[in-house]
Amino acid sequence: MVCKPRTKNDLPNLTEDGDIILGGIFSLNFDVIYDVSSFAVTPSDLYCQRFDIATFRLIQTMIFAIEEINQSKTLLPNITLGYEIYDDCSISTIAAKAALALVNGKQELIEYPECKGSSNVAAIIGCDISTSSMTVARTVGTFGIPMVSHFSTCPCLSDKQEYPTFFRTIPSDKDQSKLLAEFVKTFGWNWIGTIRSNTDYGNFAMRTFIEEAQKVGVCMAYSESFYRTDPAEKISKVVQVMKEATTKVVIGFVHSGDMRVLIKEILRQNVTGLQWIGSEGWLTEDILPPEDKARFLIGAIGLTTPWTEIAGLRDYLLKIHPSKFPDDTFVKTFWETLFSCSLTTGHTTKTGNSTFQVQPCTGNEHLDGLENGYLPAIMDGSSYRVYKAVYAVAHALDDMLSCEEGNGPFMNNTCAHISSFEPWQLLHYLDLVNFTANTEEIMYFDENGDPVPAYDFINLQMNLKGSLEIVKIGYYDGSAPEGHKLVLNIGDITWSSAEKQIPRALCSEPCPPGTRKVSRQGQPICCFDCAECADGEISNITDSTNCMKCPLEYWSNQHKDRCVPKKIEFLSFQEVLGYVLVALALVGVCLALGTAAVFFQYRETPIVRANNSELSFLLLFALTLCFLCSLTFIGKPTGWSCMLRRTAFGIVFVLCISCILGKTVLVVVAFKATLPNNNLMKWFGPMQQRLGVFVLTFLQGLICTIWLIISPPYPKKNVTYYRDIIILECDVGSLKAFYFVSGYIGLLCTVCFLLAFLARKLPDNFNDAKYITFSMLIFCAVWITFIPSYDSSPGKYTVAVEVFAIWASSFGLLVCIFAPKCYIILLKPENNTKKNMMA
Numbered sequence: 001m002v003c004k005p006r007t008k009n010d011l012p013n014l015t016e017d018g019d020i021i022l023g024g025i026f027s028l029n030f031d032v033i034y035d036v037s038s039f040a041v042t043p044s045d046l047y048c049q050r051f052d053i054a055t056f057r058l059i060q061t062m063i064f065a066i067e068e069i070n071q072s073k074t075l076l077p078n079i080t081l082g083y084e085i086y087d088d089c090s091i092s093t094i095a096a097k098a099a100l101a102l103v104n105g106k107q108e109l110i111e112y113p114e115c116k117g118s119s120n121v122a123a124i125i126g127c128d129i130s131t132s133s134m135t136v137a138r139t140v141g142t143f144g145i146p147m148v149s150h151f152s153t154c155p156c157l158s159d160k161q162e163y164p165t166f167f168r169t170i171p172s173d174k175d176q177s178k179l180l181a182e183f184v185k186t187f188g189w190n191w192i193g194t195i196r197s198n199t200d201y202g203n204f205a206m207r208t209f210i211e212e213a214q215k216v217g218v219c220m221a222y223s224e225s226f227y228r229t230d231p232a233e234k235i236s237k238v239v240q241v242m243k244e245a246t247t248k249v250v251i252g253f254v255h256s257g258d259m260r261v262l263i264k265e266i267l268r269q270n271v272t273g274l275q276w277i278g279s280e281g282w283l284t285e286d287i288l289p290p291e292d293k294a295r296f297l298i299g300a301i302g303l304t305t306p307w308t309e310i311a312g313l314r315d316y317l318l319k320i321h322p323s324k325f326p327d328d329t330f331v332k333t334f335w336e337t338l339f340s341c342s343l344t345t346g347h348t349t350k351t352g353n354s355t356f357q358v359q360p361c362t363g364n365e366h367l368d369g370l371e372n373g374y375l376p377a378i379m380d381g382s383s384y385r386v387y388k389a390v391y392a393v394a395h396a397l398d399d400m401l402s403c404e405e406g407n408g409p410f411m412n413n414t415c416a417h418i419s420s421f422e423p424w425q426l427l428h429y430l431d432l433v434n435f436t437a438n439t440e441e442i443m444y445f446d447e448n449g450d451p452v453p454a455y456d457f458i459n460l461q462m463n464l465k466g467s468l469e470i471v472k473i474g475y476y477d478g479s480a481p482e483g484h485k486l487v488l489n490i491g492d493i494t495w496s497s498a499e500k501q502i503p504r505a506l507c508s509e510p511c512p513p514g515t516r517k518v519s520r521q522g523q524p525i526c527c528f529d530c531a532e533c534a535d536g537e538i539s540n541i542t543d544s545t546n547c548m549k550c551p552l553e554y555w556s557n558q559h560k561d562r563c564v565p566k567k568i569e570f571l572s573f574q575e576v577l578g579y580v581l582v583a584l585a586l587v588g589v590c591l592a593l594g595t596a597a598v599f600f601q602y603r604e605t606p607i608v609r610a611n612n613s614e615l616s617f618l619l620l621f622a623l624t625l626c627f628l629c630s631l632t633f634i635g636k637p638t639g640w641s642c643m644l645r646r647t648a649f650g651i652v653f654v655l656c657i658s659c660i661l662g663k664t665v666l667v668v669v670a671f672k673a674t675l676p677n678n679n680l681m682k683w684f685g686p687m688q689q690r691l692g693v694f695v696l697t698f699l700q701g702l703i704c705t706i707w708l709i710i711s712p713p714y715p716k717k718n719v720t721y722y723r724d725i726i727i728l729e730c731d732v733g734s735l736k737a738f739y740f741v742s743g744y745i746g747l748l749c750t751v752c753f754l755l756a757f758l759a760r761k762l763p764d765n766f767n768d769a770k771y772i773t774f775s776m777l778i779f780c781a782v783w784i785t786f787i788p789s790y791d792s793s794p795g796k797y798t799v800a801v802e803v804f805a806i807w808a809s810s811f812g813l814l815v816c817i818f819a820p821k822c823y824i825i826l827l828k829p830e831n832n833t834k835k836n837m838m839a
Contacts, residue, residue, distance in 0.1 A: 011086050011098055012048075014059065014330055018070075018082025019419070022393060023102035024062050025095055025126035025136060028055045028087035028330065030257040048089035051337040053374045054285065054382070055128065056330065057317065058150070059085055061383045062125055064316045065390035076398050079418065084121060087330075088132055090257060095132035099124065099139045122426055123148060123393045125386065129255065130154035130201035137166040144424030148392055150385035153280070154204045158448035165427055167445050169385040169392065171453035171478075173205035173253070176279060176303055179455060179476055179486070180251060181212035183301075184277070186488065189505035190218050190526040192249045192277075193242060197258045198225040205253040205279065219507060219526035221247045228261045239265045242274065248496070249275045249505040256285035263288055266296060275496040275503050278302030280381075283458065284470065293460075294468050299496035303455045305381030306475070311438065313383065317375065318367050338374065339365045381456075388443055396429040453478035461494040510542045514560035517545050533560040536723055553717070555724040566719070570728040571634050571796040571803075578634050581803045588627035588807050588814070595818045596620040602825050607832045615659050615666070615689060619817070622656035626810040630803045637715040642730035646713045647704040649806065650741040654700035656813065657748040658693040663817075664755045664772050665692075700744055707737035718795075727795045746783075752776055771816050778812030 012028075029048035066081045086098035105120035123146040127133045133152035140147055141164055148167045149157075155174040157166050184192060194210070196202035202225060210220060222245055224238045239262070242250065254262065259282040266274075276283075276297060283302035287293075322343055325331040332343055341361035367375065403415035409428060410416065416425035434444040445451060457474035474488035495503055511517050511530035516539055518531045533539055533547035538556045550556055550563035557564045572578050599608050599616055608616070629652050632645035666689065707713075711734035718727040732738040753776035786805040793801045824831050 011094070011101060012329055013087075013098075013101075014063075014083070014085040014328060016063075016066075016082045016084075018066075018080040020079060020397065021082045021084055021121045022062075022066065022390065023099075023121035023124040023126075024059065024083060024085035025088050025098050025102075025124060025132070026055050026059050026085065027090040027128040027132070028052060028059065030090045048087060048094075051333050053334065053338060056334045057374050058382055058386050059330065060317055060320060061310070061313060061386045062390055064310075064313055065387045065394075068312070069390070069394045075394055076401065079397070079401065081394070088127055088129075090129055090132070090255075092129070092132045092135040095127050095129075096135045096139055099136040103140060103143055103145065121145065122397065122421075122423060123430070125150070125389050125393070127152060129199065130157065130204070131199050133157060133166070134163070134200060137163040141165045144422065144427055146393070146396075146423065146427045146430050148389040148430075150382060150389050152201070154200050155208055156200060156204050158450055160448060163449075165423075167389075167392070167430060167449040169388045169443075169451055170280075170305055171455070172448075172450050173201070173279070174208050175450075175453035175478065176455065177205055177209035178212045179303065179453075180209055180277060180279070181216055181218065182486065183457075183488075184213060184218055184249075184251070185216040186490075187502050187505075189249055191221050191247045191505050191507035192218060192251055193221045193245050193247055194223045194251045194253075195238070195242070195262070196223075196225045196253045197255045198227040198230075199255065201255065202253045202258075206251075209251065209253065217526065219524035221245050221507070226258065226262065228255075228258045232265075235261060235265045236269070238262070239269050239271060242266075243269060243271045246507070247505045248273050248503060249277065251277045252282065253279045254282050256282040256287055258282075259285070260287045263292075263296065267292060272296065273496055275505075276300035276302070280304045280455070283460070290467050294462060294466065297460050298462060298468060298498055299494050300460045301473070301493065302458055304458055305385060306454055306456050307381055307472075308384040308441075310384060310387050313387075314375070320367065321363075322361070323363060334374075335361060335365070338367075338370070341365070388437060391435070391437065392430065392433050392443060392445075393426075395435045396426055396433045399429045399433065400426060457488060459493050462498065511539075511544065512542060512561075513538075513540050513544070515539060515544070516547050517543060538563055552719055553726060566724055566726045568728060569722075569725050569795050570636050571799040572636070573634055577796075577800055581634060581800065581807075582631065584807050585627045585630045585803075588810055589624050591811075592620050592624040592627065592814060595814065595822060596624075598822055598825060599818075602832075605825065605832050607821055607824055614686060615663050615693075616818075618693065619656060619659035619663070619813075622652055622659055623810050623814050625652040626656055627807055630806040630810075633799050633803045633806075637728050637730045639714060642713040642715050643708055645730065646732065646738070646741070647708065650704055650745065651697065651700050653745050654748060655693070655697045656810075657745065657752060658696040660772055660775070660813065660817070661696070661748055661752040661755070662689045662692055664752050667772075668755060668758070696748065700741065703737065703740050703744065707734055707741065710734050710737065721795060725795065729799070749776060749780055749783075753780065771820060775813045775816035778816060779809045782809040782812060 029050055030052055031048070031050040062085065063083060066083055069075055070080050084102060086101065088095035088098050102121045102124060124136065124140060125148055127136055127149060128151040130152040131154075133147070133149050134154070134157065137147055137157065144165060146165050146167065148169065150169050152168060153170055153173040153176065155172050155177075157163050157168065158172050158174070192213075194206055196206040206223070206225075210223070213220075222241050224241055226235055226238050252259070272295070274296075276299075278300055280303045283300060284304055288297065320331060320334070322328075322331055322335050336342055336358075339361060340358070342358040343361050397418065400416050400421060401418045403409075405415050406413050408415035410425065416422070431445065434442070437443050443451065453476065455476045456472050457476070459471045459473045460468045461471045463469045471492065471494075473490075473492050474486070476486050478485060490502075491500070493500070495501065497503065507524065507527040508529070511528070515530040515532050517528040519525060520527045520529060533556065536556055537547035537549050538560050539547050540561050547560075553566055554563040555566045556562070571581075573582065596617060599613065599620070602608050603613055625648075629645070629648045632641055632648055635641065713730050713733045716729055716731040718729050721727055753773065756770075756772035756776055782805050786801065
């Protein structure tokens with residue numbers, strides 16, 4: 001039986017025989033002309049155009065590496081490597097066709113036993129585009145053929161379950177995306193635009209970048225995708241979105257071919273000022289004429305794999321000439337494209353509706369001195385990646401060649417024979433390959449077939465000649481220790497504004513300390529408003545999402561960025577109100593003592609003797625203590641002062657009321673004693689009066705003692721009345737004891753008032769009962785008014801109200817009871833007679 005291909009292999013290729021053949025698939029052209037299929041005849045082959053000079057250099061780099069290996073006496077001695085290289089035109093369908101051609105070989109008729117034999121190639125170098133690599137990897141993976149790409153960066157290709165034979169010498173876009181996200185965050189940008197090629201490369205890379213960027217708080221103002229074959233309206237719409245966006249920082253994961261199309265539309269719409277952050281896929285490519293590049297791409301920043309000089313490569317590239325390769329169509333097209341001439345006599349080309357003659361090539365054209373994508377091999381990482389890919393396969397083959405029979409890795413410890421090995425056997429050695437390249441770099445693949453990530457950060461800057469040049473501004477080394485992997489020379493960067501000032505890319509300005517971020521409804525988290533922290537809350541960092549409450553005894557300062565101790569408030573001796581209260585209390589003390597002095601001076605006069613001078617002196621003493629008692633309410637509350645002010649107030653006022661009550665009872669009893677057969681006065685003599693005052697006062701002292709033992713008053717910090725002020729006050733401790741003390745005073749006042757009121761009209765010329773009635777009225781009025789005033793007064797004014805009540809009631813008693821007597825003693829001495837008292 002014969003196995004016959006449906007059609008012959010007519011793909012453009014470049015071949016060289018050898019003992020072992022390495023395949024190569026490169027995107028030598030990046031545009032394709034399609035014929036509409038009628039489905040009535042066999043479809044015609046796709047026609048590729050727009051020759052890429054940089055890719056031609058990569059093909060020559062692969063050939064250079066193979067020839068260098070063939071000349072080596074240590075690496076694969078006595079083994080000659082050959083090659084078979086195809087152009088996939090940047091189309092995955094052509095890449096698949098090239099892969100099948102590499103697997104099957106060039107025979108038109110193949111005997112059946114050979115149809116299931118070994119592959120025509122040992123391994124494949126390529127492809128450029130991730131989509132093509134995915135197609136080829138699936139195709140050749142079935143046969144176990146290793147594939148080493150120098151340019152396909154899609155993270156999806158790291159999946160060994162789906163692509164078990166795929167390797168690459170360029171880091172995955174997962175590493176690149178993480179690095180670009182970190183780069184964006186370094187400059188404080190959180191509002192950026194993203195542009196991507198609508199391919200596996202662009203979509204997978206951008207998805208990874210957005211995930212990593214969002215982790216560090218970066219949002220997307222827009223995220224647009226396109227492909228070079230999209231309608232012009234769609235490309236125009238993408239550029240319009242970029243033009244109208246509120247950010248000028250743009251991250252681009254774009255193929256160089258797609259970028260050429262996009263830049264043309266950007267030129268047409270004259271969109272300037274964009275700060276491009278580019279992936280390794282396009283920034284180093286010649287996508288614009290020099291004058292337009294200097295205008296639209298100045299300041300662009302991007303990543304590239306490290307630039308490395310390959311010894312001897314430049315000289316090799318300079319030797320390329322059509323006369324040395326007369327049958328090489330790739331060389332022919334390269335020469336004609338580079339020098340815009342024709343190696344075929346009478347060649348014409350058509351542009352639009354006009355056809356013109358192309359001048360013939362003289363053969364004297366020189367490659368040296370040209371500024372294009374072909375010669376700067378020493379400044380291009382892609383050439384080195386192709387070089388490493390070839391050497392990785394060569395070292396794997398050399399390890400296979402070095403296998404000792406009986407110590408092999410395969411079944412029964414066998415080795416693979418270099419002349420008849422299976423591709424999957426080479427795959428085993430490629431997994432384990434580990435060698436040192438000519439730049440002292442250690443080359444190996446991880447478990448996903450990826451190399452150790454390493455990048456250079458580059459910046460397009462204007463040189464003295466007025467053209468853009470690539471300047472290295474930093475690097476990333478994945479093999480370096482933590483903290484030393486990323487190095488950036490920020491001061492060396494030139495931005496899109498052609499200045500050193502870092503552009504701003506923020507949806508909202510940062511919220512300063514003292515404020516918090518409030519999200520805008522329906523917008524990304526990077527877009528927010530700043531709300532001032534509430535009173536008692538602070539934020540001490542920029543862009544805080546929450547405000548922290550200050551501790552209980554602290555309050556926010558004016559700027560809401562720091563907690564400060566709350567202001568302490570109490571009725572102090574050092575303030576105006578304290579001065580006034582002390583002065584009034586001292587006035588009261590002086591009046592009481594003055595009255596006592598008057599009474600002592602005139603103690604033998606009828607008016608003093610008629611009013612029970614002993615109780616009068618005791619009452620004046622009690623009133624003096626009342627005025628002094630008010631002073632205990634002023635000053636910073638302490639444990640002793642709190643206990644003293646409450647107990648002293650209760651005892652001295654009971655002493656005062658007891659004296660008045662004794663005087664009132666004496667008036668009533670004295671009137672009753674004047675009636676016939678009434679002998680009451682013998683029960684209310686001086687001894688009984690003293691005992692009555694003592695007993696009534698002792699009961700209050702007993703209640704106060706129990707109060708101090710059970711639950712005494714204590715100083716307390718009131719943090720609830722004012723939010724920003726701590727009020728130092730005295731808590732009464734036991735409320736029951738407080739009510740007993742106050743109630744006892746109220747009871748005595750009520751009894752005294754009732755007795756005095758009943759005796760106010762007794763027929764006496766000088767009836768003391770009516771003055772006591774007035775004094776009790778004032779006393780009761782003051783303390784009844786005190787209750788609502790006390791509850792409504794804030795802070796220290798609560799204490800001030802209580803002090804006013806003390807001296808107001810004390811003044812009331814002093815004036816009402818003693819003022820009429822002093823008036824007669826001092827101003828109307830003629831009335832201070834026994835006759836007048838008895839009238």
